[in-house]
Amino acid sequence: MVLQWVFAPVLAGPEASPYAGQAGKTVRSVGRRAAADGRVEVVLADGETVRALRHELRPG
Secondary structure: OOEEEOOOOOOOOOOOOOOHHHOOOEEEEEOOOOOOOOEEEEEEOOOOEEEEEHHHEEEO
16 A cells, blocks of 8 residues: 555645645654654655655545
8 A cells, every 4th residue: 555645734824834745645654652742753755855744644
């Protein structure tokens, strides 16, 4: 199964994601441990590393 990272950005306020342009890219790997804010490190197929909430990862 291939996983794709699908990001649902917060559109207002200081938490707007700088990663919105990465939505829909194939995921290479996902970190096991979440940070205090609940985000995990995600490496995309093109090698870029982003931080996402687990519900932002969907089977694709």
